[in-house]
Amino acid sequence: MNWHSTGSKLKSIGELQRLVNEVVNAPDFKQEDLADFSATREAARLDTHQDKKSPLFSAGDGWIERSVPISVPAEGVKHTSENAAPVFEVPGLYYRRIVEVVKGAFQEPMAAKYHIAPFKEFWKPSEDEPIERIYSEVFSSDAMISEHEKIKSEPRKCTLETVVASIMLWSDSTHLASFGTASLWPIYLFLGNLSKYTRGMPTSFAAHHIAYIPKVMYNLDAELVIIYIDALAAILSAE
Amino acid sequence: MLWRPFFQLSDTFQDFYQRVFGTAATAAVLTHCKRELMHAVWMLLLDKDFLEAYVYGIVLQFADGIFRRVFLRFFTYAADYPEKFVYFLFIWS
Numbered sequence: 001m002n003w004h005s006t007g008s009k010l011k012s013i014g015e016l017q018r019l020v021n022e023v024v025n026a027p028d029f030k031q032e033d034l035a036d037f038s039a040t041r042e043a044a045r046l047d048t049h050q051d052k053k054s055p056l057f058s059a060g061d062g063w064i065e066r067s068v069p070i071s072v073p074a075e076g077v078k079h080t081s082e083n084a085a086p087v088f089e090v091p092g093l094y095y096r097r098i099v100e101v102v103k104g105a106f107q108e109p110m111a112a113k114y115h116i117a118p119f120k121e122f123w124k125p126s127e128d129e130p131i132e133r134i135y136s137e138v139f140s141s142d143a144m145i146s147e148h149e150k151i152k153s154e155p156r157k158c159t160l161e162t163v164v165a166s167i168m169l170w171s172d173s174t175h176l177a178s179f180g181t182a183s184l185w186p187i188y189l190f191l192g193n194l195s196k197y198t199r200g201m202p203t204s205f206a207a208h209h210i211a212y213i214p215k216v217m218y219n220l221d222a223e224l225v226i227i228y229i230d231a232l233a234a235i236l237s238a239e
Numbered sequence: 240m241l242w243r244p245f246f247q248l249s250d251t252f253q254d255f256y257q258r259v260f261g262t263a264a265t266a267a268v269l270t271h272c273k274r275e276l277m278h279a280v281w282m283l284l285l286d287k288d289f290l291e292a293y294v295y296g297i298v299l300q301f302a303d304g305i306f307r308r309v310f311l312r313f314f315t316y317a318a319d320y321p322e323k324f325v326y327f328l329f330i331w332s
Contacts, residue, residue: 066283068276068279068280068283069279070272070275070276070279071275072255072256072259072264072268072272073268073271074256074259074260074262074264074268075265075267075268077260086255086259086260088252088255088256088272090252090276090279093280093283095280095283095284097284097286097288097289098284098285098289098311099288099289099292099297099311102292102297102309102311103297103299106299106301106309107299107300109302111301111302112302116301116307138314138315141314143314144314147312151296151310158298158308160298160306160307160308161305161307161308162296162307162308162309162310163307163308163309163310164309164310164312165309165310165311165312166312166314167311167312167313167314168313168314168315168316168317169313169315169316169317169318170316170317170318171316171317171318187280187284192314192315210284211280211284213276213277213280
């Protein structure tokens with residue numbers, strides 16, 4: 001109990017009980033296993049863990065790994081065309097085909113909650129007040145309604161009902177994962193057919209990951225910090 | 240420095256640049272290359288399958304057992320990189 005009430009204040013009674021039940025009192029618990037345990041080292045091992053049988057980006061889940069060629073310019077250097085410029089292969093892009101991701105999304109149990117036809121939503125606050133249009137979801141937006149109507153009215157031989165899969169993309173280079181992929185830049189796909197109240201819940205697993213872009217370029221701010229620290233270290237060691 | 244290993248990949252870009260042009264890439268070149276990379280990634284993501292699904296739709300069986308033709312459309316793109324949207328506009332226009 002002394003350990004529990006000292007150090008970090010984030011240790012709850014429940015977690016302490018769990019530590020004792022699941023770790024200390026476990027039948028296979030041996031104190032000598034922890035003889036030269038280093039928390040930092042074990043955490044680093046978890047971060048760099050790459051299991052060949054279940055990799056982070058498994059091909060079975062539709063992940064494709066490849067490098068991306070980009071043409072590189074230089075100031076004051078002229079090329080006859082973009083194709084004539086030197087090409088740098090940026091390694092380590094992981095991505096999934098958008099069509100496969102959307103197909104998969106429509107086959108998940110969550111798809112039962114998708115809105116497949118858009119509509120307008122109205123609200124009458126009280127008997128005396130006028131009706132108000134409510135703008136809240138992709139499937140009640142004018143953009144979705146007009147796209148739905150446009151696709152529906154296009155002439156085609158197929159008589160199947162048409163549905164618009166409203167794709168919403170997110171990408172944020174500052175939004176980094178905590179394990180292994182910390183230097184990657186994710187693009188997420190959500191479907192606007194699912195209500196934002198469901199989509200917004202982390203437990204709904206509504207985010208589909210479509211790409212992890214390698215961060216190959218220098219982060220200039222970080223580089224400046226390194227230069228600054230190097231300079232500081234040089235000054236300190238000179239003194 | 241403890242942080243150096245994180246920039247290993249970027250070093251290879253600078254090495255490449257140094258070898259080809261005999262000078263280090265400037266901030267403007269790096270910004271340009273970041274955009275080029277993003278565009279190149281989207282060229283891969285918007286592949287032939289996607290364009291076909293965009294134009295003709297894909298037939299999927301829904302949870303109610305009924306087959307419907309699904310058309311993929313982009314509604315929003317939330318990103319910290321506004322230039323990317325320009326790219327979409329010129330692809331679809």
